[in-house]
Structures are given as C-alpha cells and as structure tokens.
Amino acid sequence: MQVPIVENVLKLNDEIAEINRKALKTSGVFTVNLIGSPGCGKTTLLEATFQRLNDQLTIGVIAGDLTTARDAERLAQWSDHVVQISTGKGCHLDANQVRQAMQNLNLDKLDVLVIENVGNLICPVGFDLGQDVKVAMFSATEGDDKAAKHPYLVQEASVILFNKTDLLEYVRFDLDLFRADVVKLNPHTPLIELSAMNHDQAGFEKWIAWLVQNAPHALQYGPA
Ligand code: MG
Ligand code: ZN
Numbered sequence: 001m002q003v004p005i006v007e008n009v010l011k012l013n014d015e016i017a018e019i020n021r022k023a024l025k026t027s028g029v030f031t032v033n034l035i036g037s038p039g040c041g042k043t044t045l046l047e048a049t050f051q052r053l054n055d056q057l058t059i060g061v062i063a064g065d066l067t068t069a070r071d072a073e074r075l076a077q078w079s080d081h082v083v084q085i086s087t088g089k090g091c092h093l094d095a096n097q098v099r100q101a102m103q104n105l106n107l108d109k110l111d112v113l114v115i116e117n118v119g120n121l122i123c124p125v126g127f128d129l130g131q132d133v134k135v136a137m138f139s140a141t142e143g144d145d146k147a148a149k150h151p152y153l154v155q156e157a158s159v160i161l162f163n164k165t166d167l168l169e170y171v172r173f174d175l176d177l178f179r180a181d182v183v184k185l186n187p188h189t190p191l192i193e194l195s196a197m198n199h200d201q202a203g204f205e206k207w208i209a210w211l212v213q214n215a216p217h218a219l220q221y222g223p224a
Contacts, residue, residue, distance in 0.1 A: 013127055016095035020102060020130025027107035029060075030215045031115065033129050035153060036137030037146070038119030041163040041196045043071045045137070045207075046114060048199040050078035052208055057111040057215055062101045064093040064118045071116065081105055092124040093117050099130075111215050121150040133158035133214070140164040144174045148181040155186050159210055165203060166195040 024031050036042050046061060053059065060081035063071045072084035083101040085093060098115060105113070115131060117124040125134070136157035138146050141164055147154050154160060160182055168175065175193075182191050190210065194203030 010126070013095045016099055017128035017130040020095055020099055021132075022130075023102065024107065024113065024130060024132075027110065029107055029110045029113050031113045031129075031131045031133075032211075033115045033117060033124070033131035033134045034137060035117045035121065035124045035134055035157075036119065036139070036161075036163075037121055037142055040119070040137050040139040040142060042116050042119070042137055043074055045161070045163065045194075045196040046075055046116065047078060048196050048204065049114075049208070049211070050075070052199070052204075053211070054078060056212065058109055059112045059114060060105050060107075060110045061114050061116060062093075062098060062105075063116045064097070066090070066118065081110060087118055091118055091120050091122075092127050093129060094127050095129050112211065121146065121153055125150075125153045125156055135159050135161060137161045137163060138178070140167045140171050140173050144178040145181075147178055147185065151185050154182055154189075157186065157189055159207075160186070160189055160191045161207065162191060162193045163196050165193050166198050 034042050050059060058081065059079060061075050061079065062083050062085060063075060064085045064087055065071060066087050066089065069084045072082050076082045083104045085097050085101050087093065087097070093115065115129055134157050136153045139162065179191065192203055192206045192210065194207055195201060
C-alpha cells in the first residue's frame with residue numbers, strides 16, 4: 001500500500017514542476033537548481049556571482065533552509081529578487097514550495113533564477129522543481145569520496161562545481177581520485193574547480209562563462 005502513495009507524491013510534484021517550468025520559460029528565465037552539502041559554499045558562490053554579473057544579468061534567488069533567513073539576507077544585499085523558503089523539518093525543496101516563492105518574484109525581470117536547495121546531497125536530486133538544469137556543488141572540506149557516494153547527483157548535473165580549491169593544500173583530499181569518480185559517473189559534464197572565496201581566478205570565470213552562455217538560451221532546454 002505504501003509504494004503507490006509515495007509515487008503519487010512524486011507524480012503531483014512533477015506536475016507542479018512542469019507548471020513552474022512553463023512559467024519560467026515563458027518569462028525567458030534560465031533556472032538552476034543548485035544542490036550541495038551544508039557548508040560547501042553555495043551562498044558564497046552566489047554572492048560572488050552577483051558581484052561579478054550584477055551589471056550584465058538580473059539574477060533572482062530562491063533560498064531554501066530549514067530555519068533562519070541568513071542566506072537570503074546575505075544575498076538580498078546584492079539583489080532585490082531574493083525569496084526565502086523555510087522548510088521547517090523538510091530536507092529538500094519541492095515544486096509546490098518553489099511555485100509559492102515564484103509568486104513573490106517578478107519573473108519577467110529575471111534573466112537567471114538560482115534555486116539554492118537545502119544543503120543535502122540526497123533527496124533534492126529526486127524532486128523536480130521546474131529547473132532547466134541541476135548544478136552539483138562539492139568542496140575540498142567534504143572528503144574526496146562524495147561524488148562516488150552520490151552518483152545520482154553527479155549523473156543528473158549539467159555542471160559540477162568543486163569549491164574551496166584554496167584549501168586543498170591544508171586538507172586530505174585526493175583530487176585525482178575525485179576527478180576520476182566524476183568522469184566515470186558522468187563523462188560529458190564539465191567539472192569546474194574554483195574558489196568562491198578567492199573568486200578572481202580562472203575557475204570562477206569558467207563558472208561565470210557557463211552561466212552567461214546558458215542564460216539567454218533558456219528556451220532551448222528541455223526538462224532537466
Ligand atoms: Mg547557503
Ligand atoms: Zn528531503
């Protein structure tokens with residue numbers, strides 16, 4: 001009896017995700033579902049991205065967290081288009097929460113919407129939010145086995161970010177092993193190695209180039 005109930009929850013989620021996707025595409029918004037562990041640097045990456053692109057692109061953020069509006073408050077210093085979702089005990093965002101948050105955004109003004117998912121590498125992967133792409137974020141402080149241990153996230157991501165390269169010399173992290181795991185799981189997806197804290201470097205510019213390249217072409221993307 002329980003399996004059909006779970007299936008219905010996901011089916012309803014997928015239906016709402018399609019409604020979100022249609023609304024976002026109609027407004028010409030390129031939408032990223034950013035998925036990574038707590039503390040991997042998602043919000044720091046977005047702060048640096050705003051700093052770098054505010055003159056070129058209008059970026060909105062929907063920030064999901066269990067409690068506190070700390071991330072949204074940090075990001076609101078850079079943009080008027082920031083909405084917080086408090087998930088309470090929920091460990092991922094679902095399409096209906098994003099639907100409600102979207103009602104607080106003027107989609108026609110946005111070029112890009114980043115949905116900063118709840119810090120979690122597991123169930124956010126299974127819930128379609130209506131995004132164009134999923135972006136996976138790992139970091140040097142999490143251990144080099146995280147890609148291998150979270151294959152579904154790696155396989156579904158359109159780009160994989162590896163953050164905190166500036167800390168590699170201080171932590172035990174086999175970068176060659178991590179790279180090999182990523183290539184084995186998803187040989188076609190770019191792996192961008194960067195430091196969101198020291199964002200004046202080549203890796204960060206690759207992320208910016210990827211975002212800018214994709215932003216105006218949202219209508220070409222199918223469901224992620
Ligand atoms: Mg955050
Ligand atoms: Zn969850």
